[in-house]
Amino acid sequence: MAETRLPAADWTRREDLAALVAALDPAGEGLVRYVGGAVRDTLLGIAVKDIDMATPLEPPAVIERLKAAGIRSVPTGLAHGTVTAVLADGPVEITTLRRDVSTDGRHATVAFSTDWSEDAARRDFTINALYADPQGLTVHDYFGGLADLKARRLRFIGDAEARIREDYLRILRYFRFQARFGSLPADAEAEAACSALAPGLKGLSRERIASELLMLLALPNPTPTVARMAELGVLGVILPEADPAALPPLLAAEAARALAPEPLRRLAALLPADPLLAEQIAARLRLSIAQRKHLALVAARTSPEEPARPLAYKVGREAALDRLLITGSDTTPLDGWDIPRFPLKGGTIVARGVSAGPEVARILRAVEARWVAEGFPKEARIAELLSEEIG
Template identity: 70%
Template sequence: MTATLPAAAWTARADLAALVAALDPMHEGLCRWVGGAVRDTLADVPVKDIDMATSLLPEAVITRLAAAGIRAVPTGIAHGTVTAVLGDGPVEVTTLRRDIATDGRHATVAFSSDWHEDAARRDFTINALYADPTTLAITDFFGGLDDLAARRVRFIGDAQARIREDYLRILRYFRFQARFGALPADAEAEHACAALAAGLKGLSRERVGWELIRLLAHPDPAPTLARMADLGVLGQVLPEADPAALPALIATETRAGVAPDALRRLAALLPPDPLLAETVAARLRFSAAQKKRLAVAAARRPDDADDARALAYRLGLADARDRLLLAGADIAPIAGWTVPRFPLKGGAIVARGIHAGPEVARILRQVEQRWIAEGFPDARRVEHLLDEALSSPG
């Protein structure tokens, strides 16, 4: 299939033209755009990262960039990657490679000058598309264009062999299936993922967590998560998950016009158990902030939707939004709402003749609870509530 990359905003970037001129001034075909930028442009989805492949060795890349006044950072020099720091965003420039050895997690590579050889070591056909930076002509060695048009995610070559090179490709397969795939999925790919799912246990938890978060951030990953469970893949990385809980949250997010949020969706997959949520977050090497948010979401209760603003006062707007959405409740009451400050301080109670200590704290709690129940009235009403609290026994 012969094709040309459609013109896009990124293909017209002046700094990219300068990069190409630095690396291939004589237009000898020494470099091509590759991977996500090519695939996403063809699929008409936003392009985030731009990668370039080149037959130049890393040292030559660094030398040519330096001569052109372009800063070069050897971010992955052992694997042939140099990052060109450009005005409108960095570009990873990677020398063509072939795999010498793999162990299911890492690959030992040798540099190559063969474009087909470089394409053959990539994971999926839709990720092995190259575009000439000058003509935008696409090179497609393995039918990636047809697969992209058919919304088919397919491994290059033997699926099980590709997975054994790096077991993370199982999770990558499902992530790309959620974004670019259609049903029925590629039978060989699914069979290979199911057969080799146990290999996921040998991966670092950070890599697994990162893939899960990226998968859950897609518009509707629910069918993919369900399929992962059916194939025995999800149980290897997240045995606590119940995929049946995800569609309801996605439907609520859609009704509310809320953008997909991976961590909230992960909370939906887990039981309402804060300790379990913290265990999962620690296992996946989440940050302290992510761990706390997941635990707060897991502490959800059936009465969360009874008073949205009271919930937001207790938890903060962000955590309350999570809990309301997880409950399938309306978030309109807290949309654009500013959480008020309780206008009463302990000093005001002491000034009314109550000795500082537990009794002051008890009265504060009593008045605050009534203030919340009445919908956060003004300071004058709080004074009346305090009068009533002080005049009541106990």
Template identity: 70%
Template structure:
């Protein structure tokens, strides 16, 4: 084997799988090849093969390798190697597409399979034995130039799968440089309206993947300038995102896609909840977006804020407001050392008055920076005196 991919192929025990598929029948493809050439960590490994899926399963079974027919109708079988899933997909060509799904036919032509992929940098194949790279559309040159470019006619590629518009911007944010490929950008702008036909879940997934990258702000701004962002997120203002990215870096906060989505939205709880519902976000995500929308309120003591709305939500608001999160480092909200029963024991009849007194003491306790039980007892005595 050549130096290409030796570390990750040997570490993941792929040799028996490649041997089972047979000489010349399989090549690594896509992200694993691209990331290896860029000296980046390899996460998912995909294999392309000339063998039909049932033959893949037969050969793997004979070699003692378990397989799962995860997408057998579309040519994909997942082989379990050392506890990891490796997708093996038969070479394909598109028979018909509608912008959301494709009808495919199996093929034995590597170039034909490459031609149906999205970007040149994703259409790279590596022979597992020799390490030879098969590059049919200039993907290696585009990698070197940091150019994200559709294979063939960009508009045709997008009409095959409308989600490729958002994938283009995600790959541009991760691998591209400026100026971007003009033809690719123009096609995304011209066909932006086709995104309306996609499921909200698919849009949310791509947007979250984009926003999770180290610095998506320039790309999000470009999406806005091209009219793409307004189609999927008409409420969005891209300007605050750059400030948030800078604040995260300054405070040592990891990139957080949901917090970054919040930065794009107005300081309006109802608007945040509407976006969450439209993107089919979870209940927890919806609540977090809604809390982040309150960043327009005066952010006084960070710990008081965290006690009231939670550590995560407080950190979101502080970062979105450009404020320091240092007061929250290693801090956990304390528990008020006072129970309703103690108030009843002091002669207050159980009921709404107990709740009112408890709340009043708690508010003063928070305002004073969470003092100990002795001070809480003093605060209770003062409140009972006022009540009397």
């Protein structure tokens, strides 16, 4: 079989990476390889964001060799064999070859190894178990990942149920990778295992589930995958309130305006138009306070929705845009428009002879409401509105 080599890419030419390889493997004994996403994405012609390396060297030896070469390291995950090299053009994670000793569906206890195939066997999917030598860029494939990558086929390594029982998050990772790299029809064994073991997702932390869900929704077109997750009973475990039918019209609206994917907007579309429920779901998923507030604002949408500019003035540009897109409303009034500031202050009303107190607040609210309703006119009109309210 012909040898496969990694195509030369910008990241493979990095001088700081060459220095890192020289520090870890000065004699060229094959003590380090690129692994995972960087190899997979380069083979697909996709820009590489993160670079991971694998080595039979154990963490103390890695740290010692980096120190000798003047390369700063951070012990980011020593229990799992990971040391991060801090390089000029970006950090690189270096992980010792491992084998699983025990798993509980959430975490794994590992032992270090010197066997590359043993390390590959503990990874999730065949396309993620590809390694490449830094020197000649020769690709090492232990489980048919190259053929699967060419066929756009996503398969678990070995028995799908066994891989999932090691870490139930692999169910969600399967669907995310399927949406990004796979083709249809999907692998029947993988889907059957994900469906059968979906209840195991209940034992995972909400943060891990939310992270995977948002990464899936950030992909260009997660619609078929989300619908399939619902059919297989997976979506109902992690987000029973979701309506997959809400995604296609939203993605069509995004495409019409050439908008980049926004995962929180897509999550909001999946949820009912119920602010209280949206807050509860956001809290359940352990989302940030800002994300919770945003979901609640978008969940307060109405159909038909309010006009674009008054809505943006009330809830902010981002929330207004999301509500308009989800409800299929016109967003063009927001193009090139900056939300104005209401210029009237309470002091101006007091100077007109109104006693400070509730009446000032009432007049402010009344003038502001009419100002918004009239399309945010200039200050001369605000003065007229004020006179009318005082009069």
